[in-house]
Amino acid sequence: xxxxxxxxxxxxxxxxxxxxxxxxxxxxxxxxxxxxxxxxxxxxxxxxxxxxxxxxxxxxxxxxxxxxxxxxxxxxxxxxxxxxxxxxxxxxxxxxxxxxxxxxxxxxxxxxxxxxxxxxxxxxxxxxxxxxxxxxxxxxxxxxxxxxxxxxxxxxxxxxxxxxxxxxxxxxxxxxxxxxxxxxxxxxxxxxxxxxxxxxxxxxxxxxxxxxxxxxxxxxxxxxxxxxxxxxxxxxxxxxxxxxxxxxxxxxxxxxxxxxxxxxxxxxxxxxxxxxxxxxxxxxxxxxxxxxxxxxxxxxxxxxxxxxxxxxxxxxxxxxxxxxxxxxxxxxxxxxxxxx
Numbered sequence: 001x002x003x004x005x006x007x008x009x010x011x012x013x014x015x016x017x018x019x020x021x022x023x024x025x026x027x028x029x030x031x032x033x034x035x036x037x038x039x040x041x042x043x044x045x046x047x048x049x050x051x052x053x054x055x056x057x058x059x060x061x062x063x064x065x066x067x068x069x070x071x072x073x074x075x076x077x078x079x080x081x082x083x084x085x086x087x088x089x090x091x092x093x094x095x096x097x098x099x100x101x102x103x104x105x106x107x108x109x110x111x112x113x114x115x116x117x118x119x120x121x122x123x124x125x126x127x128x129x130x131x132x133x134x135x136x137x138x139x140x141x142x143x144x145x146x147x148x149x150x151x152x153x154x155x156x157x158x159x160x161x162x163x164x165x166x167x168x169x170x171x172x173x174x175x176x177x178x179x180x181x182x183x184x185x186x187x188x189x190x191x192x193x194x195x196x197x198x199x200x201x202x203x204x205x206x207x208x209x210x211x212x213x214x215x216x217x218x219x220x221x222x223x224x225x226x227x228x229x230x231x232x233x234x235x236x237x238x239x240x241x242x243x244x245x246x247x248x249x250x251x252x253x254x255x256x257x258x259x260x261x262x263x264x265x266x267x268x269x270x271x272x273x274x275x276x277x278x279x280x281x282x283x284x285x286x287x288x289x290x291x292x293x294x295x296x297x298x299x300x301x302x303x304x305x306x307x308x309x310x311x312x313x314x315x316x317x318x319x320x321x322x323x324x325x326x327x328x329x330x331x332x333x334x335x336x337x338x339x340x
Contacts, residue, residue, distance in 0.1 A: 002057040002088075002106070008037040010062045010110075017110030020060050020146050027145070036062070036242045040053035041101040043111040043317030047283040055088070060143060063109040070131075076267070076337040077132035077165050078113070079122050081115065083148040085136040089169055091155045092288045093236055096136060098276035106137065116155045116191040122310075123161050129311060133154070134188075138204075140168035143175070150179055169204035171213035175235050177226040188213040188231035188267070191254070193246035196238055207250070209235050211257045214221050218262040230262060231337075235269035236321060238291070240309070244322060255330040264334040268323050272310045 007052075010018040012033065024031060036039070039059045044050040054180045063082070073080040086106035087096060096104065109115065123129045133139055139149040156164040157180045167188040176187070197207045205213070216230070219225020232254065240246065273281075274284065278292045284304045291340060296308035311319065320339050327336060 002029065002058040004032070004041075004058070005058045005145075006032045006034055006039060007060045008039070008062065010037050011060045011233040012110070013248075014062065014110040014113075015177060016113050016151065017060055017062075020108065020110060020148075023147060024058070024145055026088075031133045039105060039107075042105055044169075049062050050103050051284050054086070055090070057105045057143070059105050059107045060146075061107050061114055061283060067109070068115060068121065070122055073081045073132055073135065074230070075340065076135075077130040079119070079129070079131050080130045080135050080266050081133055082109070082117075082136050082141060083112055083139065084146065086294060087137050088141040088315070089138055089204045091169075091204070092200040092202070092285045093273070094281065094282065094284075095277070096273060097280040097284065100136065102134070103204050106142060108142060108148060112151055113146055113155075117246070117285060119162065120159070123159070125161070128161060128163055129300060130163045130165055134144050134165070134167045134333060138168050138170060140170040140172055141204075144172060150176065153179045153181050153185045156184045158185060165231075167231070169201060169210060169340075171205040171209040173213045173216055173226070176228075177216060177221075177224075179226075181226070181228060181231055183227075183263075185228060186230040186265075187214075187217040189217075190233045190235055191250060191251055192234065193238075193243065195240055195242065195246055200288075208253075215255075215257050218258060218264070219260070223267050229264075231265050231267065233269065234323065236271035236322065237268060238271045239315065247323070248326065251326050251330055258331075266327055266331070266334060266336045268320070268336065268339045270311055270319060271339065272308045274306060274308045276306075282330055290306060298329045307324060 031239045042054050045052050070079040070081055070136050086104050109229055119131055164185040165189050169190045194207055198308045210226055217226045218230040219226045221227040236283050273292050294309050
């Protein structure tokens, strides 16, 4: 629950913005309407205080025109479409660090229905086109406040050639189970070894709670579930002490949880960081135990000319072989979409 909710005048001019206003008002949250379309009052005395203020603020705004020009985002999906920017979780490896401008306030978009209609221009006739909405937020983490994910699921349920993709570290999925998704939404849950989740994924649901949420989403409707196509995002994979033991336990629990036939796939993402993200994360979490030692990593250039630090090729190969082998042993019919 945010400590502060602000609306811009433009956002309140949108019918969906009015719906969000009614949702947050019903939760008895303090609501402010800005005099103009700028969000103020986010800066603290230092970076850590600014971080705390911003993370506890939900700003309901209109997405700028640039948000309608969708960007390709392989290998996760064909296109990235953001229903919000900024995340309520406190993951100490946060991939948003350094990638979003200004304080990490959560901005939910009131003109979402217009954004959804615009996605039709990206669809390719005769081909399934996928749209990822979880790049810059955890959609379940704010769903009780916005209803934005349900809006997306209902919309994509009407599109035969398009599929919505979302991923979450939260478990409040009950409100999604009866939505008319028509198999056009793939619901994914982000999982990790217990020591990583407990130590580095603050403010999120436990791994066990996420497993149960995944089960609910995947179970057939006639058994009380959502009947969704589902996915597992194992991320960020880290060679912590006794990592084989911890990740084996996780995969065993996953196999026990999904003990029925379902449409399942997997994505494997190893930990990486950039010089910019490391700098921001150390300001946000100065006492973090997250390993970010460039000397033990391999530098890799991205398409924009920047550098990210990934595990060295030999280490990466050991990790990849383990996860592919162990996954295929338990889930031979569930494809691995990629390793990165």
